[in-house]
Amino acid sequence: MSLYLYNTLSRQKEEFIPRVPNHVAMYVCGPNLYGPAHIGHALSYIFFDTLKRYLKFRGYQVKHVQNFTDIEDRIITTARDQNTTIEALAEKYIRRFLNEMDALNIQRADVYPRATEAIPTIIKMTQGLIEKGMAYELDGDVYFRVRADEDYGKLTHRTLDEMEAGARVAVDERKEDPMDFALWKTSKPGEPAWDSPWGPGRPGWHIECSAMNLEQHGEQIDLHGGGFDVMFPHHENEIAQSESYTGKPFARYWVHNALLHLPGEEKMTRHLGGLVHIPDALARHSSDAIRAFILGTHYRSPLAWTEEGVEAAERGLERLRAAVADLPPNPLPKREGETDSPREHRGANDAPVETLPKREGETDSPREHRGANDAPVETLPKREGETDSPRE
Template identity: 50%
Template sequence: MSLKVYNTLTGKKEEFVPIKPGEVKIYTCGVTVYDVNHVGHGRSLIVFDVIRRYLRYLGYNVYFVRNFTDVDDKIINRAKNECLPFTVIADRYIKEYFQDAENFRIEPADVEPRVTTHIPDIIDFIQRLIDKGYAYEVEGDVYFSVRKFKEYGKLSKRSVDELIAGARVEPGEKKKDPLDFALWKASKAGEPAWDSPWGKGRPGWHTECCAMIFKHLGETIDIHGGGLDLTFPHHENELAQAEALSDKPFARYWIHNGLVTVNGQKMSKSLGNYITLKEIYSKYDPDVLRLLVLSVHYRSPLDFSWEKMEETKKAYERLKGAVDEYEVLKKLPENPDFEDHLYDAIAKAEQGFYAAMSDDFNTPEALASLFTLVREMNILRDKAVKSGGISKKALESYKEASDVLHSIGKEIFGLFDSLQPCIEVEEIKVEKAEEKIDTELVEALIDVRNKARKEKQFEIADYIRDKLSQLGIVIEDTPVGTKWKKK
């Protein structure tokens, strides 16, 4: 079953074919760290976490990069208001981000670069654009010449003529054309600044991501993702710079998640209608928000309300309950005359799930398949309880159904972190040393884990990873194989 992905660039679903067989490089725009994260940020994090997990399930070696914008007007203004260095503000909210990500079980990216640690890369990127004739310097500012990139507007489907009508030069700007955008901004009094060939200054927002992508992923990547509101101007400007410099496609597939709204209005800090992620997990299991996000197709708007959270909480409890109740059923007396089983329902649910996920990550349809299986599990459970017993075949089928729900829910949807699978895995016992690590044993366990992942036995793979983590061993899956290090 081939994977189909909706590509914003072409405006249609396309078969997913990575640049390099078996490997997928993904970049998503991270947060600007000047305040706490809200549900809108959470949706994007969850969407791309699930996309990454599903690609990995399909057997791809996924290399994932998500950045931090840690110098920006909003950060600088907050720092001034609190009489603190901008680095203190950035560090504070990066710490908040990691706490939120951990609580919502967002897997860490393989690389999470900061803008401020990539200033030399950004300067080099801008200089190469100047050398190629796509950028120019005016009194310490550097601008990109939009009209020189003939395909400008192809991502957002906007023509240059259309853009001219709304373009204007802001006070203090020295650009030659209202359409041009800043790659480097000359320093102002009291603002952070770095030395450059054009004088002290700091990078423009649109060029930062390009430089970090080129450094960590190369000139062409498989997937560039982010929220729908980033399509223009941010992603359009990224694409223009990158392709002007490399003369290559920047990203094969552009994936944008829909916005979170409240009463039809975009959730945003500027409107003051946002719900923080911290507020969510102070009231609900983080899985409830995950399930709410997954109940709507990633490209559609998600209108948030507390009423929907309550409805989703009940749905989550049904899903979780179906996994848990194997422990109840196995205590029933054996009844050989009980003829029902779930094998046909399991096969149908799995087929429906993977068909939906392979159709542009259609999580609502995928969830519908799982809940159909839950309904069949509940019917079997009720019959067994009413009859006062259950056959061995029926019990085994319920166990398999429970394992399927747990495996899919945990490995692909990121749910059920606190639950244990029904699959009986032989206990892996490793002697914990205070200082010395048994390298051969660790590498042997990693080999077993890699084999389990290849065979899609993700419960076993996660079990080994978690046990090694308890011993202070961190595993990192990279494009060149699995690496490990001591915490």
């Protein structure tokens, strides 16, 4: 029985066939280290942890890479406000993040690259894009030339004009086009800086993930994951950079999860408030209950965090544990040729997240699951003070 995943790139369920048989190169966008993670982040990591566990169960060897964004505008601002260094700030939130993932029983990634460790590759990619005519330099800044990429928009399935109408790109009259985004930024006085052919500076947000993918997985990967909120512009720009640089398709499967929110809110974000921090959730509920609550809703459907919902998930787990405890060790005799391996019992559920029975009115399209508060972030108007940065 084949495994099928919904691929955001094609908007279809596709049979999962990795490039190298039995090996999966998997990349999931990690946290921005200007503050602690919250339970909304945990939804994404719990889902991809479950997917990874299932792939391993199926016999795949999975190399799971998850980045740490340790250089970014808000990290610089927060470090300055707290009178500390960006390195100390990043270390603090990395330790906290990993401890919280452990407490949630989320298996650690195989590699946690940091953006600051990929600076040489970022510079090499940026220079390569300039040489290919896909990027240009302006007074020490380097921008990606979006209109030179004929495939730009293929992930979000929107035209460039449609994206420009709702874009969240910094306005700079010097740019050739308003949609062009930064690959390299000139550092301001007092900001961290690295030497480059264009002068001292630091990387733009999007090129970081492209470079870390290239270092850890090579030119192509099998599965790229993240939330709806980073589909545009982040993942769209990742594709543009990586494919323009290598000339090869970047990721074969793009998998995106919907967002967690409090009742009446759009989503949990650190700069808008409406958060449930992970230690607070774990003080009231078990990690199993939180996982059961999150996995009880289709991963591309929105989910409202309620105490009642998590408590109901806990009661359901108690009933399940009681039922399993009452089972004899071997309740049924083996059939001819049957083994003890769980891999022999997959049957109809080989596609764990895509073969669940639909609820009334549910469709295969993620856009049909949104409801009033579930539009991916790229379709929502920008709020005052909102930026392009991922993992709010």
